[in-house]
Each structure stands twice: as C-alpha cells, then as structure tokens.
Amino acid sequence: MAGHCCGDQDCAPPDPGDRRYRRVLWAALGINAAMFVVEIVASAIAGSSALRADALDFLADAGNYGVSLFVAGMALRYRARAALAKGATMGAFGVWVMASTLWHAVEGTLPHAGTIGAIGLLAFLANASVLGLLWVYRHGDANMRSVWVCSRNDVLANVAVMAAALGVAGTGTPWPDIAVAAVIGGLALQGAVHIIRSARVELRQPDPAPAE
Numbered sequence: 001m002a003g004h005c006c007g008d009q010d011c012a013p014p015d016p017g018d019r020r021y022r023r024v025l026w027a028a029l030g031i032n033a034a035m036f037v038v039e040i041v042a043s044a045i046a047g048s049s050a051l052r053a054d055a056l057d058f059l060a061d062a063g064n065y066g067v068s069l070f071v072a073g074m075a076l077r078y079r080a081r082a083a084l085a086k087g088a089t090m091g092a093f094g095v096w097v098m099a100s101t102l103w104h105a106v107e108g109t110l111p112h113a114g115t116i117g118a119i120g121l122l123a124f125l126a127n128a129s130v131l132g133l134l135w136v137y138r139h140g141d142a143n144m145r146s147v148w149v150c151s152r153n154d155v156l157a158n159v160a161v162m163a164a165a166l167g168v169a170g171t172g173t174p175w176p177d178i179a180v181a182a183v184i185g186g187l188a189l190q191g192a193v194h195i196i197r198s199a200r201v202e203l204r205q206p207d208p209a210p211a212e
Contacts, residue, residue, distance in 0.1 A: 021144075022069060024133045028151070029065040032058045035126050039119055046115035049104040050164045050180040053097045054123060054157055057184060060093045061150050068147050080202035083145075083195055090150070091192035097185030101178055110168070111177045117165030124158035131155055145198055153187040160184065 039055030042048075064086045071082040131151045138148040160180045167176025 021137060024137070025065050025069045025147070027133060028130045028147070029062055029069070031126050031130055032062040032065060035123055036062060039123060042115055042119040046112040046119070047109050048111035048116045048164075048177050049101055049174075050111075050161050050177045050184065051116055051119055053100065053181040053184045054120075054154075054161055056093060056097070057154060057157060057188065058123075060089060060188075061154065063089070064147065064150055068144075077203060080199045083199035084203070086150075087192045087195035087199060090188050090195065094185045094188030094192060097181060097188060101181040101185060104174070104181070105178045108174060110172070110174050113165045113169035116168065116177065117162055120158055120161035120165055124155065124162065127151060127154040127158055145195070149191045149194060153191050157184045157187055 036055050036058035039051050039058060043051035043055055067082050067086060071079050131154075134148050134151050137144045139145070157180075160183050164176045164180035167179075168174065
C-alpha cells in the first residue's frame with residue numbers, strides 16, 4: 001500500500017493492544033459521543049440535513065471506536081472481522097444519508113446558515129483533535145486503518161459543512177446544505193469500500209504463531 005510510514009525500511013506496525021492506543025480510542029469515543037448529541041440537537045434547530053448527516057456520522061464513529069476497543073489486542077482474524085463489520089456499517093450509513101438527502105431535496109426547507117457554520121467549526125475542531133491523536137496509528141492493521149479513515153473523512157466532512165453554511169448564506173437556498181449531505185454520504189461509501197477491501201485481505205492471512 002502506497003505511503004507506508006517506514007518507506008523502504010522494515011519496521012513493526014503499531015501494536016493494537018498498546019495501552020496508549022486504548023486511551024486514544026477512549027478519548028475518541030467520548031468526543032464523538034458528545035458531538036453526536038450536540039449536532040443532532042443543532043440539526044433539528046437549524047433544519048440542516050448536512051448537520052444531521054454529520055451527527056449520525058459521529059454516532060457511527062462512536063460505535064466504531066467501541067468495537068475497536070473491544071477487539072484491541074485480539075488475534076488478527078478477529079480485528080479483521082471487526083473492520084469488515086465497521087466497513088459494512090459505514091456503507092449502510094452512506095446509503096441512509098443519500099436517501100435522507102434526497103428526501104430533504106424534495107422538501108426544500110431552508111436551513112439556518114449561522115447555526116450550521118458554528119456547529120461545523122466546533123465539529124471540525126473536535127475531529128481534528130481525534131485525527132491528531134490517531135496519526136501514529138494510521139498504518140496499522142485493517143482495524144486501525146478503519147479508525148483512521150473514519151476520522152480523516154470526518155475532518156473533510158466538517159470542512160464541507162462549513163462551506164455549506166457559506167453557500168446557504170450566499171444563495172438563500174438549501175442546495176449547498178443538501179449537496180454537502182450528499183458528499184458526506186459519498187465519503188462514507190468510499191471509506192467503506194476501502195476498509196472492506198483491507199479487511200478481506202487480512203482475513204486471508206494466517207494469524208502469526210504464538211511466541212514460545
């Protein structure tokens with residue numbers, strides 16, 4: 001896979017059973033759970049499909065971090081199966097967001113741009129902090145990479161949400177908000193494909209022999 005952290009040198013991948021990694025996952029779980037509550041309330045107040053999609057993304061990620069905590073330190077096949085399940089969940093989330101976005105496009109409600117922008121910025125800062133914590137683990141196994149991909153996509157989605165706020169304010173139409181919700185759904189689908197492919201490769205690999 002391109003962009004390996006060690007280049008042409010041999011090095012051991014991050015240990016999924018590392019205590020620091022578990023602390024990072026607990027922190028990420030707490031941040032995502034809190035931001036789900038903030039965004040789901042804000043999406044109802046602002047009438048924003050982009051915020052609603054991003055809120056559900058936070059909820060899905062909180063569940064993903066919980067699963068990662070459960071399998072951390074287990075054999076490779078269990079971590080790969082967890083990554084496969086997370087990829088499927090992310091794909092289902094993407095499909096749901098696309099369907100919800102279509103419904104809001106038909107309804108055509110104008111969201112509140114100021115609320116979208118403020119909450120989008122808060123979500124960006126939250127996800128950027130999680131991304132920084134997970135940076136060192138981005139080249140681990142499929143389960144670790146799935147956590148990294150989720151967080152990376154979240155940061156991109158938050159930038160798009162803030163752009164939607166500017167678009168709604170500038171055009172006076174809901175279409176920028178609807179377009180961003182569709183982008184978030186697309187990112188979820190793209191990430192799901194990447195995670196599932198990595199997990200399937202690892203499921204075909206034998207677990208390393210236990211140390212004597």
